[in-house]
Amino acid sequence: MNPALHTEHLTATDLSIGYSHRGQETCVAEALELALKAGEFICLLGPNGAGKSTLIRTLAGMQAPLRGSLKLQDQTFHSIPPRERARMISVVLTEALPVGIMDAYSLVALGRHPYSGWLGGLDDTDKERIAWAFKAVGAEGLEGRQIAELSDGERQKVSIARALAQEAQVMLLDEPTAFLDLPRRVELMSILRNLAHREQMGLLLSTHDLDLALRFADRLWMITTDGQLIQGYPEELAMSGEFAAIFANENLDWDAERGSFRAHPDPCLKAHIEGDGIHALWTRRALERLGFGIAKSDEKSALSIQVFDTDDHTAWAVARNGNQATHTTIGQLIDWIRAEDWSSKN
Amino acid sequence: MSTANPHTSPRRSATLFALLGLAVLSVAGLSACIGTTPLSIETVIKALTGSPGIDPVLQQIVIDFRLPRILTSILAGAALATAGLMMQTIFRNPLADPFVLGVNSGASLGVAIVLLALAPAGLSLTAGLGVSGQILLILASSGGAAITLFTVLVLSRKVDIMSVLIIGLMISYTVGALVSILMYFSMAERLQSFLSWSFGDYGNVSWTQMRAFAPAIIGALGISLLYVKPLDALLLGERYAESVGTRTQRARITILFAASILAGTVTGFCGPIGFLGIAAPHLSRYLFHTSSHRILIPASILVGALLSLSADFIARGPGLDVSLPLNAITALIGAPVIIAALIKQRNLKRLFG
Numbered sequence: 001m002n003p004a005l006h007t008e009h010l011t012a013t014d015l016s017i018g019y020s021h022r023g024q025e026t027c028v029a030e031a032l033e034l035a036l037k038a039g040e041f042i043c044l045l046g047p048n049g050a051g052k053s054t055l056i057r058t059l060a061g062m063q064a065p066l067r068g069s070l071k072l073q074d075q076t077f078h079s080i081p082p083r084e085r086a087r088m089i090s091v092v093l094t095e096a097l098p099v100g101i102m103d104a105y106s107l108v109a110l111g112r113h114p115y116s117g118w119l120g121g122l123d124d125t126d127k128e129r130i131a132w133a134f135k136a137v138g139a140e141g142l143e144g145r146q147i148a149e150l151s152d153g154e155r156q157k158v159s160i161a162r163a164l165a166q167e168a169q170v171m172l173l174d175e176p177t178a179f180l181d182l183p184r185r186v187e188l189m190s191i192l193r194n195l196a197h198r199e200q201m202g203l204l205l206s207t208h209d210l211d212l213a214l215r216f217a218d219r220l221w222m223i224t225t226d227g228q229l230i231q232g233y234p235e236e237l238a239m240s241g242e243f244a245a246i247f248a249n250e251n252l253d254w255d256a257e258r259g260s261f262r263a264h265p266d267p268c269l270k271a272h273i274e275g276d277g278i279h280a281l282w283t284r285r286a287l288e289r290l291g292f293g294i295a296k297s298d299e300k301s302a303l304s305i306q307v308f309d310t311d312d313h314t315a316w317a318v319a320r321n322g323n324q325a326t327h328t329t330i331g332q333l334i335d336w337i338r339a340e341d342w343s344s345k346n
Numbered sequence: 347m348s349t350a351n352p353h354t355s356p357r358r359s360a361t362l363f364a365l366l367g368l369a370v371l372s373v374a375g376l377s378a379c380i381g382t383t384p385l386s387i388e389t390v391i392k393a394l395t396g397s398p399g400i401d402p403v404l405q406q407i408v409i410d411f412r413l414p415r416i417l418t419s420i421l422a423g424a425a426l427a428t429a430g431l432m433m434q435t436i437f438r439n440p441l442a443d444p445f446v447l448g449v450n451s452g453a454s455l456g457v458a459i460v461l462l463a464l465a466p467a468g469l470s471l472t473a474g475l476g477v478s479g480q481i482l483l484i485l486a487s488s489g490g491a492a493i494t495l496f497t498v499l500v501l502s503r504k505v506d507i508m509s510v511l512i513i514g515l516m517i518s519y520t521v522g523a524l525v526s527i528l529m530y531f532s533m534a535e536r537l538q539s540f541l542s543w544s545f546g547d548y549g550n551v552s553w554t555q556m557r558a559f560a561p562a563i564i565g566a567l568g569i570s571l572l573y574v575k576p577l578d579a580l581l582l583g584e585r586y587a588e589s590v591g592t593r594t595q596r597a598r599i600t601i602l603f604a605a606s607i608l609a610g611t612v613t614g615f616c617g618p619i620g621f622l623g624i625a626a627p628h629l630s631r632y633l634f635h636t637s638s639h640r641i642l643i644p645a646s647i648l649v650g651a652l653l654s655l656s657a658d659f660i661a662r663g664p665g666l667d668v669s670l671p672l673n674a675i676t677a678l679i680g681a682p683v684i685i686a687a688l689i690k691q692r693n694l695k696r697l698f699g
Contacts (some may be wrong), residue, residue: 082588085589087591091585095583095585098438098581098582100440100581101635102636102637110586113591113592114589114591118485120574166590307562
């Protein structure tokens with residue numbers, strides 16, 4: 001057992017979040033009981049508008065909670081002086097960084113403000129920590145580059161390095177993967193998870209990426225549109241159908257077996273696919289994309305495909321109403337399926 | 347900084363600071379020598395050191411006319427540049443400056459009220475204004491500046507950044523209209539004194555007035571140096587600034603307070619002087635290639651002083667018998683700088699550190 005896992009860095013008791021405008025309260029979620037522990041990487045999920053950003057901003061102290069208490073390492077959040085608080089909690093926001101004249105090093109150095117003197121001069125400890133932050137996010141070599149010249153992925157890394165330079169035990173990130181391509185998203189998620197585990201930090205990240213959240217998060221927090229917050233281990237929530245309840249609608253179906261959502265849950269045409277291995281897997285994906293359901297072995301099907309290996313290549317044998325054809329690439333197969341007339345079920 | 351970026355090396359910055367300092371001294375020297383009575387540099391030095399062989403008339407020209415004028419130019423340039431820099435950071439807007447955001451017109455209104463409305467009490471800008479009158483003038487122009495600046499600030503929280511400029515412009519027009527109404531009901535000679543004030547002139551500050559002018563500006567510059575770190579943090583926007591431990595509310599108010607003292611004092615004594623507040627910070631960013639206020643504040647002070655001295659030097663028309671409106675010269679210098687910077691960066695946002 002790792003004792004550090006029981007240290008609670010950030011706790012919320014009976015927390016209500018939302019907006020208060022001219023005495024009128026708009027409550028987004030209420031009665032939240034939350035704890036972000038050391039060494040824990042939590043993903044915050046929820047449909048658009050459910051209040052992910054509101055929760056992040058409230059936990060970061062940028063927005064007052066409507067009710068309830070918030071504690072940072074056993075101290076009441078709002079009683080901590082700003083400079084002390086900045087050493088305990090850091091944030092990565094969706095806000096655009098300045099794109100004017102500023103290099104990545106200067107940006108990350110701003111993370112040392114809670115430690116430096118009135119002119120912001122950097123001593124050796126500061127420089128070491130900045131270098132460490134660059135290394136931790138894999139952004140070495142970007143130090144002298146202008147922020148404006150960085151790609152989205154690099155900018156996001158530098159932005160996280162800036163937060164890391166604050167040496168806080170808690171880091172809150174608001175959709176840091178939103179503008180990144182898939183490989184960059186996977187990279188960033190694994191960097192963050194490793195940071196949480198290695199440095200015993202509590203990391204909370206809001207994201208729209210269910211798939212990556214399921215694969216990387218230690219725990220999930222899910223906000224529902226009616227202001228509930230469901231917590232649990234990713235696998236637990238996937239199996240229990242909580243995912244389906246929150247995100248699924250008439251066009252989208254949660255596939256608990258694969259851990260992903262599927263469009264067109266109810267296709268009228270079914271195809272029968274024989275074969276295994278990667279080619280068969282992607283053939284199934286192709287047919288689903290084209291609107292077919294995959295028939296079970298005893299079900300009636302409009303189309304049957306056999307994926308088999310010959311001596312030097314893979315081939316697809318298709319049978320429909322007694323018509324037979326063999327294709328040597330998946331592209332040919334797809335073109336053939338699309339060219340066929342599927343309007344009648346004969 | 348220990349990075350490979352040659353632009354931000356301390357050595358380059360030190361050289362640039364030395365060169366700028368030298369340039370300021372040279373133009374100041376030139377201004378001391380050239381004028382309606384050309385003087386040699388020896389005469390100027392003799393006058394300054396008070397050596398016994400100097401003609402008392404020449405000494406008076408140097409000590410009582412040229413020296414205050416040079417000091418005024420330097421202080422006014424430094425003040426406007428620093429005010430512009432701070433406002434650009436606070437509003438996160440590359441075009442923010444005392445002039446654009448209506449601060450100058452606010453200060454004008456304050457001055458107009460003092461000169462035009464209170465004038466029956468015997469106040470006038472050029473004559474008979476004792477130290478208490480000076481302080482009244484500073485208070486009026488700083489107060490006018492502060493009121494417009496805080497109005498813009500309050501409104502700017504409700505709209506996007508570009509709208510802030512439009513709001514500043516509208517406030518300028520509104521205040522300008524109020525000034526016109528005041529002018530309409532004023533007597534001709536008072537109008538004359540207000541009009542000549544509105545052309546901009548560094549020659550109004552005598553040693554007596556310098557006793558109020560210099561401490562106000564040096565004090566406010568001191569305040570701005572205390573806020574180097576919050577200014578740097580505010581480049582990231584208020585939320586990020588808060589997250590690194592900045593007390594943003596307090597920082598913003600104090601910084602804007604310093605900016606209105608700077609802009610208000612200069613406007614009160616020297617008239618509304620445009621463009622220095624935008625051009626000097628942009629030139630500084632361009633020269634030093636940094637967004638750090640630790641460098642940019644001293645750099646803007648030097649660049650502002652240099653531009654201001656040069657503008658005054660040109661305005662007094664070396665070799666000419668006339669003196670041109672200072673306002674016109676700063677616009678002629680400042681506007682091309684801004685256009686060049688925009689064209690070079692191709693993007694308004696990129697201009698801004």
